[in-house]
Amino acid sequence: MKNNRILSIQDVSCYGQCSLTVALPILSAMGIETAILPTAILSTHTAGFKGFTFLDLKDELPKIEAHWHKEGLRFDAVYTGYLGNTDDIKVALSIAQSELNEGPLIVDPAFGDGGKLYPGFDQAYVEGMVELVRHADVLLPNLTEACALLGRPFTASPNEEETQEILKGLHALGVRKVILKGIGKAEGETGIVVSDGASIQRYSHRLINQTFHGTGDVFASVFTAAYLSGKDALEAGTIACDFTLSCIENTMDDPAHRYGVKFEPLLSGLAQKLK
Numbered sequence: 001m002k003n004n005r006i007l008s009i010q011d012v013s014c015y016g017q018c019s020l021t022v023a024l025p026i027l028s029a030m031g032i033e034t035a036i037l038p039t040a041i042l043s044t045h046t047a048g049f050k051g052f053t054f055l056d057l058k059d060e061l062p063k064i065e066a067h068w069h070k071e072g073l074r075f076d077a078v079y080t081g082y083l084g085n086t087d088d089i090k091v092a093l094s095i096a097q098s099e100l101n102e103g104p105l106i107v108d109p110a111f112g113d114g115g116k117l118y119p120g121f122d123q124a125y126v127e128g129m130v131e132l133v134r135h136a137d138v139l140l141p142n143l144t145e146a147c148a149l150l151g152r153p154f155t156a157s158p159n160e161e162e163t164q165e166i167l168k169g170l171h172a173l174g175v176r177k178v179i180l181k182g183i184g185k186a187e188g189e190t191g192i193v194v195s196d197g198a199s200i201q202r203y204s205h206r207l208i209n210q211t212f213h214g215t216g217d218v219f220a221s222v223f224t225a226a227y228l229s230g231k232d233a234l235e236a237g238t239i240a241c242d243f244t245l246s247c248i249e250n251t252m253d254d255p256a257h258r259y260g261v262k263f264e265p266l267l268s269g270l271a272q273k274l275k
Helices: 020-029 061-071 086-096 123-133 143-150 160-173 215-228 233-249 264-269
Strands: 005-015 033-044 054-056 077-080 105-107 177-181 189-195 200-206
Touching: 005 020, 005 086, 005 215, 020 033, 020 215, 020 264, 033 061, 033 086, 061 086, 077 086, 077 215, 086 123, 105 215, 123 143, 123 160, 143 160, 143 177, 160 177, 160 189, 177 215, 177 233, 189 233, 200 233, 215 233, 233 264
Parallel strands: 005 033, 005 077, 077 105
Antiparallel strands: 033 054, 177 189, 189 200
């Protein structure tokens, strides 16, 4: 397995299993050397908590980027998650398109779910994200994000024609591979639709109709590690789906644990999935 060195750009939520506190341990456990660029520091994540603190690091990001250029650093991929504002999007795009990045740009839009934007995001942010998405080699949106990026009404259960329209629209923006999350093959299932613009593949598993925060970050991190380790998009997506489901199942017996999923006890077996 290649010893990839990647850069993950997203926020740090000091409490709550999401963003970098999920990405870093998962990527590391799967053998991926990971550098980080924190876009902001939050006391907790933004879902289920009130009065959280938010320290914006946007003024520091260009300085970090400049230092990396000076040091001649290189990454095999850039993986973005929750960015926070349009200035952060611009820095992420600058890094991804520079000599710092020698590989793909993997984008998890991470700005909404359930037909709504996350707190603190607005249409201007979505429009800024479109500019990053135009340069994505791999895009990992849920249905809310896909519809918002295309400026179309949210559809919770798109039919085949609507699904293909969404995929075509995202490819038209410039995306090479789309892994659309939240679509199952049958009732009572959820999963992914994988498209490269020429063909469509699907994978689904049983739907657990409960809300657990941070599952999108778990999926994106596992997918990124598997994909960069040589798995194709469908294989990487399948591994990510199955691991995310296992994390949810591992958390269901603890109703107080709704700030994330208990992924840590399952990390030891995750690297085996790459063999």
